[in-house]
Amino acid sequence: MDNLRRRHITSFQNGVLEPIVFDDKRKSMKSILLSSIKLQKTIAPVLSTIRNFYNKYYNTIHPLCFTFLSFLTRFYLISLSDVVMWDESHFGKFASHYLNREFYFDVHPPLGKMIVALAGWLAGYDGSFDFESATRYPEDLNYTFMRIFMASFGVLMVPLAYFTSIELGFSKHSTILVTLMVLFDTAYLCISRFILLDAMLLFFTLLTLFCMTKFHNQSYHPFSANWWKWLIMTGISIGCVSSVKWIGLFTTALVGLYTIEDLWNKLGDLSIPKIDYLKHWMARIICLIVLPILIYIGCFAIHFAILTHTGPGDEQMSSLFQAGLIGNDFAENPLEVAYGSRITLRNTGFGGGLLHSHVEEYPGGSGQQQVTCYHHEDFNNDWIVLKPREMEIYDNETDVEFVNDGDTIRLLHLATESNLHSHKIPAPLTRAHWEVSCYGNDTFGDEKDSWVIEVVDDVYKRTNHIRSLTTIMRLRHKVLGCYLRAANVGLPDWGFRQVEVTCDKRNNPKDTYTHWNIERHWNSKLPPGGKANYKSKFLREFWNLNVAMYYANNALVSDPDDNDILASKPRQWPILEVGLRLCSWTSDSIKFYLLGNPAVWWSGTASLMLFILTLFWYLVRRQRQYTDFSPGFLMDQFTASCSLKTKNMIFGIHYALIITIFWYFKDIAYGVSSPNIELKDKKWLSTWDIVD
Known part of the structure; x- marks a missing residue:
């Protein structure tokens, strides 16, 4: 009572005037209680409204919140490091080639790299930066915008994970869990924030899975508009993920397994008419096979249409393709090859180089002059096409005698004036083949200097004449019957690590390492062929480039003896x-x-x-x-x-x-x-x- 403040007033009770005491604290507590009740009555309807709104729009509020968090986590501090990071050096450089329209070679399909180039173009980048690893970005290159553009694919993974979980029938709790696992995974976050292909690859992978689940949930409404829409979207997604990196084919395999199971189940469903079952097959062939292939091929068509100038990847393509690039002078080649022409010969197998020789000799075997394949232009790649010594040689310098399919020729190395030659001596590395060397000179030699031309194919209408660039041929040794071959087997240091050239005893017309074409051709008596005669065919070049990508991919296997800190194993x-x-x-x-x-x-x-x-x-x-x-x-x-x-x-x-x-x-x-x-x-x- 001592702590209570009292207020005294008078009151007349029982004829006596007495003071009445009021407790201020009790009155205050009562007022607070009444106010709280009134507040609860006011707030309750508001909370009820909010709760009802949340329950009604649950499937909109959650993905919006998760998407906002995805933007926040992916874009936060994205420009913190202003140096070229990891594989940004590769893909940024490829973007530069697109912007400069220079042809390049890479082991991955072009879609992802074209999107990187698009990001650079939108950022105002002019293609002048070299993207050397660990170098600082120049002030005029908006690398932040390029990283944000790439990170946007990582952002979209989060709502895709949410909606895919819903389509798979997960509970609300599980849907949130799956979304959080994608949102807050540090690996997904980190890899999405740089100028790389991985964010696109992951996005298209998730998009394919999402579209497939949407299509699956339309299975009770076959051939409806939504059924077709999601089947087509699945095919488009497959085409995109496969066009970013080949590892996307694993996603294609998943869709393929699902499709096989689906069609197998329908085969046992007797309620489905046979004509409808056939329609199911046709729909899947068109949408899940033909459509992705068209998208994949279309990406290469755009790739070729953009890269019209010579660049660092020229030599991975055929000589005929190179002739069509701006800055290349192969179109100056005379079209048809004549005796006395000076030529270079390119092997058409993967990584094929130019037939080459130099003054150095084999340290073993015959000890004669080495013959190799070399991947760079050099005077030692030049040969003169001559007739065998025993055949009549034309005397009239004004006449031109063309080289034909089936002709026997002699190839004289221009720099050393010795003849392309083979004999029954094992090759230095590929011991099952015969050694190829250079021997003798223009006046001295033997019958083992003779080679027979066998035309394999010509890009254009076949004629009996051998053409530069367009004719693919094999060279059969007239005496031994073996074929000139170069199969990317590297010689030791004594051969300058150049490619071994052998004479293969096997007669395999499909072995592209025994196929050759004339790349450069000089003959003052003949006019230039012109670009009109040297047009490559898209599908042929598309196939050749994919073969080259395949072999280059296989060559990327790490050396087990090399302590590579970037290497890891799938396990x-x-x-x-x-x-x-x-x-x-x-x-x-x-x-x-x-x-x-x-x-x-x-x-x-x-x-x-x-x-x-x-x-x-x-x-x-x-x-x-x-x-x-x-x-x-x-x-x-x-x-x-x-x-x-x-x-x-x-x-x-x-x-x-x-x-x-x-x-x-x-x-x-x-x-x-x-x-x-x-x-x-x-x-x-x-x-x-x-x-x-």
Whole structure:
């Protein structure tokens, strides 16, 4: 009572005037209580309205929020490092070639690189920067815009993951979990923020999966407008993902397996008329095979249409294709080859070089002058086409005698004046073939200097005459019957690492390493052929380029004896055994480390193993006549019988774990400028080279 402030007033009670005491605190508490009740009555309808709005527009609010977070996480600090990062040096350089219209060669299809070039063009880039690794971007190159453009594909992965989960029938809890796993994965985040192809590859992969699930959910309405729409969209997505990188073909295989199962199930459905079943086949052939192939081919058509000038990739293409490039002078070649012509011979197999010789001799074998294949223009690539010595040689310098299919010729090396020759001596490396050398001179030699021309094909109408650029031929040794061959076998240092040339005893007309064409041709008695006579055919060049890409891809296998810090094995990926440094790792540099969110990757890998055990369990139960297995997300399977409160708790723990670990590792994805030693706490595994 001592602490109560009292207010006294008088009151007449029982004829006596007495004071009445009012407690101010009690009055205040009562007022607050009444005010609170009034406030609750005011707020309750508002909260109810918000709750009703949320429940009504749940499937709009969530993807919008996730997409906003995706933009925020992908674009945050995207320009922090102003140096060329990792493979930005490759794909930025390819963008430069597109903008300069210079032909280049790469192991990947062109769609992704053309999109990079589009980003550069929209950024106002003029194609003048070399994109050398670890160099600083010039002030006039808006690399931030280019990175944002690429990161946009990474942004769209998040809503795609959300809507795909819905189409697959996941619960609301699982849909959120899947979306968070994509949103807060540090590997997806990091790889999306640079001028690379990976964000596009992942986006088109997810888009293909999304379109396939949308199509699957239309299976009860075959040949409806939506059915056709999503089948066509699936085909377009397949074409795009395969046109970014060939690894996208694994996505195509997934769609293929689904399609095979779908058609197999329909085959056993007797309610489907045979004509409708045939329509299902035709629809899938057109939309899932023909359409993706057309998109893939179309990307190369655009690629060729843009790259019309000579560039660093010319020599990977046929001589005829090179003749059509601006800046190339092959069109000055006389069209038909005559005796006395000076020529160069290119091997048409993958990586084929120019027939070459030099004064150095073989250290073993015959000890005669070496013959190799060389990939660069050189005076030692030049040969003179002559008749064999025993044949009549024309005397009239004004006459021209053309070389024909089936002719026997002698090839005189211009620089050393010796003859292309072969004999029964094993080749230096490919011992099953005969050695090819240069021997004698214009007046001295033997019958083993003679070669018979066998035309394999001509791009244009066949004539008996041998044409420069367009004629593909083989050279058969007249005495031994073997064929001149160069198959990318590198000689040791004594052969200057050039390609071994042999004479193959096998007669295999389909072996492109025994195919040759005349690339350069000089003859003062003949007029230039002109570009009109040297036009390559698109499909032929498309096929040749893809073959070259295939062989170049296979050649990228890392050397097991080479300690390559960028190399890794597939078994290491699911368990995050290794990460990848994307730049210099000096203490004063901004460092990026490509490493997945452990909560996402480890739980994903564990779920695969758990799925196998779960599937085995349900198969055993099926043998006991229990049919309680239903397709679905594992988390949904194991929480199906839980109360809503328990389910909220289980999923909430997973949400919190993903977000917390993302926050812990976010700096290695956004860029770390602190000394390396400060990253020590993030080295959870000894194989992570974050600090070392």
